[in-house]
Amino acid sequence: MGENTIINLIELKENHEGEIVLIKAGRAATQRLNEMGLVPGTKVKLVRKGPLRGPVELEVRNSHLVIGYGLASKVYVKIV
Amino acid sequence: MKKEIIIALAGNANVGKSVIFNQLTGLTQIIGNWPGKTVERAEGVLRFKGRTIKIVDLPGIYSLSAYSQEEIVSREFIAFEKPDVVINVVDASNLERNLFFTVQLLELHVPMVMALNQVDYALKKGIDIDVKKLEELLGIPVVETVATKGKGLQELINKVLEVVDSHKEVDVKRYDIKEEKVLKYRNEVSESVMKIYNILLKHNVDLINLFHPLWISLKLIEEDSDIVEKLKKEPNGEKAYEEIQKELEGLKAKTDNPLATLVTADRYDIASFIANQTVSEIHHRITWTDLIDNVALHKIWGYISMFIIVFISFYGIFKFGEYFSGVLEDFFDGFKPLVYNLNIPNMYKDFLWNGLAEGIISAITIVLPYIFPFYVFLSILENTGYLARIAFLMDEVMHKVGLHGKALIPVLMGFGCNVPAVLGTKILETDREIFIASFMSTLVPCSARIVIILGTIGVFMGPQYALAVFALDVLVVYIAAYFANKIAPGKPYDLIMELPGYRMPALKPTLKQIWFRIKDFLYVALPIIVVGSLVLEILKYSGIFKYVTYIMDPIVVKWLGLPSIVGIVLIFGILRKELTLIMLLTLSGTSHITQILTPRQMIVFGVVTMLYIPCIATIAALKRTIGWRKTWWVVFANIFIAILIGGILNRILTFV
Numbered sequence: 001m002g003e004n005t006i007i008n009l010i011e012l013k014e015n016h017e018g019e020i021v022l023i024k025a026g027r028a029a030t031q032r033l034n035e036m037g038l039v040p041g042t043k044v045k046l047v048r049k050g051p052l053r054g055p056v057e058l059e060v061r062n063s064h065l066v067i068g069y070g071l072a073s074k075v076y077v078k079i080v
Numbered sequence: 081m082k083k084e085i086i087i088a089l090a091g092n093a094n095v096g097k098s099v100i101f102n103q104l105t106g107l108t109q110i111i112g113n114w115p116g117k118t119v120e121r122a123e124g125v126l127r128f129k130g131r132t133i134k135i136v137d138l139p140g141i142y143s144l145s146a147y148s149q150e151e152i153v154s155r156e157f158i159a160f161e162k163p164d165v166v167i168n169v170v171d172a173s174n175l176e177r178n179l180f181f182t183v184q185l186l187e188l189h190v191p192m193v194m195a196l197n198q199v200d201y202a203l204k205k206g207i208d209i210d211v212k213k214l215e216e217l218l219g220i221p222v223v224e225t226v227a228t229k230g231k232g233l234q235e236l237i238n239k240v241l242e243v244v245d246s247h248k249e250v251d252v253k254r255y256d257i258k259e260e261k262v263l264k265y266r267n268e269v270s271e272s273v274m275k276i277y278n279i280l281l282k283h284n285v286d287l288i289n290l291f292h293p294l295w296i297s298l299k300l301i302e303e304d305s306d307i308v309e310k311l312k313k314e315p316n317g318e319k320a321y322e323e324i325q326k327e328l329e330g331l332k333a334k335t336d337n338p339l340a341t342l343v344t345a346d347r348y349d350i351a352s353f354i355a356n357q358t359v360s361e362i363h364h365r366i367t368w369t370d371l372i373d374n375v376a377l378h379k380i381w382g383y384i385s386m387f388i389i390v391f392i393s394f395y396g397i398f399k400f401g402e403y404f405s406g407v408l409e410d411f412f413d414g415f416k417p418l419v420y421n422l423n424i425p426n427m428y429k430d431f432l433w434n435g436l437a438e439g440i441i442s443a444i445t446i447v448l449p450y451i452f453p454f455y456v457f458l459s460i461l462e463n464t465g466y467l468a469r470i471a472f473l474m475d476e477v478m479h480k481v482g483l484h485g486k487a488l489i490p491v492l493m494g495f496g497c498n499v500p501a502v503l504g505t506k507i508l509e510t511d512r513e514i515f516i517a518s519f520m521s522t523l524v525p526c527s528a529r530i531v532i533i534l535g536t537i538g539v540f541m542g543p544q545y546a547l548a549v550f551a552l553d554v555l556v557v558y559i560a561a562y563f564a565n566k567i568a569p570g571k572p573y574d575l576i577m578e579l580p581g582y583r584m585p586a587l588k589p590t591l592k593q594i595w596f597r598i599k600d601f602l603y604v605a606l607p608i609i610v611v612g613s614l615v616l617e618i619l620k621y622s623g624i625f626k627y628v629t630y631i632m633d634p635i636v637v638k639w640l641g642l643p644s645i646v647g648i649v650l651i652f653g654i655l656r657k658e659l660t661l662i663m664l665l666t667l668s669g670t671s672h673i674t675q676i677l678t679p680r681q682m683i684v685f686g687v688v689t690m691l692y693i694p695c696i697a698t699i700a701a702l703k704r705t706i707g708w709r710k711t712w713w714v715v716f717a718n719i720f721i722a723i724l725i726g727g728i729l730n731r732i733l734t735f736v
């Protein structure tokens with residue numbers, strides 16, 4: 001994958017970083033993710049994924065967030 | 081000078097608000113290391129320098145656009161009830177995210193003081209914060225605190241009093257966003273704020289007297305439904321709202337993102353700016369948390385280690401309890417002859433021994449030795465941060481029953497006591513999730529029921545049988561949740577949770593927490609047990625049991641295969657689950673369960689007691705959380721499940 005490829009958080013590999021470009025979830029869910037610090041332009045690192053359709057753990061703004069599989073697949077990042 | 085002051089503790093989840101509250105008021109709010117423990121506001125009083133300070137502990141929130149029930153509690157209190165001062169408690173080791181909430185408090189322009197808490201933990205992580213600079217940027221007093229050690233709290237209250245005494249009302253009629261020193265939004269947003277503010281002024285909208293104009297204008301840009309409703313209810317509200325809508329169209333045209341995202345992004349920019357100016361990371365260490373989580377959250381090892389932890393603690397609690405239970409029993413057995421050698425009629429001897437002594441003695445010898453190590457284990461689980469890992473590991477499993485992983489945290493708390501478990505389900509987002517999780521909680525055996533199973537099945541048949549009963553319970557809870565989800569269908573919200581770093585449990589608060597729980601047993605359960613035993617003894621002589629057993633025998637004896645008196649103790653068990661076992665023993669005048677129950681009966685009795693009905697206190701908690709109608713549903717479902725599974729077990733076990 002080259003520069004500027006846009007993928008969702010599930011597709012991002014463990015220990016890789018991305019920059020948030022878009023969140024394609026419902027209004028409330030989007031706002032909630034925003035308020036937990038995921039806004040366009042934010043850098044995130046994918047720390048680990050749970051097994052199967054388990055949640056993902058992100059490192060963002062120097063703290064760790066856990067996000068369910070469904071929501072994580074609606075958060076799009078640009079690989080950096 | 082104001083004599084009575086109300087202050088609120090507000091901030092993100094898991095920053096130490098409740099520890100501060102407990103330190104200041106001497107009360108005992110639930111503390112632990114995972115986000116979302118405090119779910120209702122709690123009040124306490126501090127007397128300081130001749131003044132009465134009412135302190136309000138609030139649920140943790142990340143923003144003032146609250147979603148779940150418990151977050152709404154906080155927002156309502158801060159924004160609508162207007163405490164004299166808000167203490168914004170922040171986690172120094174995680175400043176940027178915490179400042180996002182601080183920014184919103186600044187927008188409200190409420191009188192505030194910041195408690196920069198957990199500076200010890202921040203230092204361990206290699207983080208240093210320039211407090212002077214932070215004060216300067218925020219324009220409010222900042223006090224460094226270590227809540228768990230009580231450090232800095234006196235100074236914190238001094239600052240609070242200073243703020244109260246020097247507070248001046250802001251003039252909402254003359255506001256200009258350009259005068260803000262640190263609250264800098266992108267130009268379009270700032271301009272819209274001023275335009276909306278002018279619209280509100282023009283229409284003489286009362287709302288700006290209630291909340292600061294900046295905050296209202298931003299909320300209207302965000303299209304916060306609650307504030308919009310409030311605006312529309314005003315005399316000129318509809319008109320003002322229309323004009324605002326028109327004003328916002330221009331802003332909307334310029335971006336792909338919802339307007340709320342713009343505002344949030346700007347707030348985060350302000351928070352990052354302040355954090356960058358004040359935080360210096362002396363060195364970035366690989367923390368313990370990262371190392372432990374490599375195992376604890378691993379796809380395979382995570383689950384294996386979870387089972388090992390459960391297994392070790394189970395045997396640890398059992399062995400500890402079994403040993404001390406034996407020691408205490410030998411000790412108390414020596415007293416029986418003392419009573420029976422007294423020169424009084426036999427009936428009184430029965431009253432004295434069976435009614436009074438036996439109850440207390442069984443409670444102390446059977447219950448106490450097990451609940452002590454159990455509460456120690458529970459505290460470790462709560463305070464280290466491991467519970468949040470379980471939420472991560474089990475997220476997908478919980479999705480199958482219409483919940484997310486975090487729902488498991490209150491349910492697991494049910495092992496200690498069902499009451500806080502049921503109340504704790506308020507951290508969930510929707511009524512149906514709260515309903516399913518509360519229902520699950522009631523089927524989780526609380527410490528009392530665990531003791532009954534350990535003290536009978538564990539001691540007389542072997543710990544592996546007790547473990548099997550608990551495994552069966554896990555299955556029952558899961559299947560019950562599955563059906564509850566069918567009755568109240570819906571898609572679960574997805575998990576969004578901050579993962580706390582591991583912490584060494586702070587000694588003093590943890591010991592206090594353990595003592596508080598044991599105290600509940602000594603001061604609440606023991607008296608109930610004594611009174612219950614006395615009433616039982618009196619009823620025994622009154623001959624009323626005949627009628628009760630007559631009604632209950634078809635189920636208790638025929639279907640469950642248990643002795644007739646079990647029916648009576650099950651009724652008393654509704655008061656307090658410990659009573660079932662203790663009364664069974666006193667009624668049969670023995671302390672050895674093997675004399676009354678066969679192994680098969682012991683298992684059926686254990687399982688039925690574990691499931692059959694929530695105790696009175698839990699029913700009250702259910703009523704508060706899900707309302708009477710659903711509470712009755714839960715009660716009857718429990719009774720049904722207990723009778724069903726008890727009867728099936730009775731039949732299956734006859735063949736083995």
Ligand SMILES: Nc1nc2c(ncn2[C@@H]2O[C@H](COP(=O)(O)OP(=O)(O)OP(=O)(O)O)[C@@H](O)[C@H]2O)c(=O)[nH]1
Binds near residue numbers: 097225
């Ligand atoms: N090292 C350290 N730990 C602290 C300090 N203050 C609180 N803690 C720990 O942080 C965790 C959270 O504390 P609480 O008081 O329960 O947090 P809260 O803000 O009330 O959390 P919620 O009710 O969930 O919003 C607990 O494990 C505390 O022991 C501190 O100053 N230093």
Ligand SMILES: [Mg+2]
Binds near residue numbers: 097098138140
């Ligand atoms: Mg709390």
